[in-house]
């Protein structure tokens with residue numbers, strides 16, 4: 001059995017040690033780390049993976065695409081796939097900034113509490129606070145893919161609108177709206193209205209950003225699921241604790257960053273396993289969600 005070689009392609013100068021450690025813990029025997037990787041320079045690295053081990057050996061080679069610049073990583077991932085042809089391909093996991101595994105874990109946590117496919121005329125509604133960031137955008141995309149109507153909240157309406165249009169392109173059957181968010185949230189504003197009508201609220205703002213304070217939470221009327229992905233105090237959603245993992249409060253269940261984080265780690269490890277067993281696998285947010293749903 002050839003040793004499992006993971007090629008870590010990271011756009012940052014210093015490849016992520018977090019991603020490296022998870023890879024080793026998930027069964028990579030050898031880790032080849034490349035920093036400062038760009039779409040323009042990636043093809044020779046991919047050819048090195050494709051042309052060394054033929055046949056069954058290809059499955060023992062895999063590629064991880066990471067880095068803090070999500071758009072740059074997506075461009076790298078696209079070039080990686082363009083370089084493959086015929087059976088000459090290796091498994092690929094795309095998870096810049098942990099955004100895909102984190103979003104998949106958040107959505108796995110949310111949907112287990114939702115009556116999806118209930119035949120209701122009105123779609124369930126979600127609000128993603130901090131929805132313009134890498135994690136929030138993917139949470140929105142995955143929930144839209146599940147048929148929810150989604151509101152992207154941002155301090156900048158144009159930024160929220162640009163994100164909403166981007167997501168609508170990939171999940172055309174759902175409604176994706178943009179809403180401006182400013183603290184403190186005022187009753188009667190568009191944000192107050194979508195919060196009142198939301199079934200799911202996810203806070204995906206920057207670390208340490210409070211997006212729904214106590215007064216803001218009083219505007220929430222019917223939400224069944226509240227998820228706060230921020231682990232750095234103060235909480236992104238007032239009253240949600242970092243280690244909440246399905247704690248019930250009133251008619252809502254609460255998840256905090258660590259509560260979601262344990263599912264994120266499971267998905268990340270399972271994804272590394274998968275790319276070493278299926279050399280045709282390309283694991284982006286949607287595939288990671290499916291993996292997470294199978295683990296849940």
Ligand SMILES: NC(=O)c1ccc[n+]([C@@H]2O[C@H](COP(=O)([O-])OP(=O)(O)OC[C@H]3O[C@@H](n4cnc5c(N)ncnc54)[C@H](OP(=O)(O)O)[C@@H]3O)[C@@H](O)[C@H]2O)c1
Pocket residue numbers: 097098099102130131132133134135136153154155156159160203204205206207208209210211229230231257258260261264
């Ligand atoms: N649990 C886990 O395993 C895990 C893994 C990865 C990330 N995370 C957490 O997930 C969250 C989202 O990650 P990310 O990388 O997508 O975050 P990010 O890019 O740093 O921030 C997301 C959005 O937050 C908004 N924002 C930034 N500063 C703000 C402030 N001071 N006040 C209010 N809003 C602010 C921005 O939106 P606008 O400027 O458009 O308003 C930004 O697009 C973070 O808290 C991160 O720590 C958790």
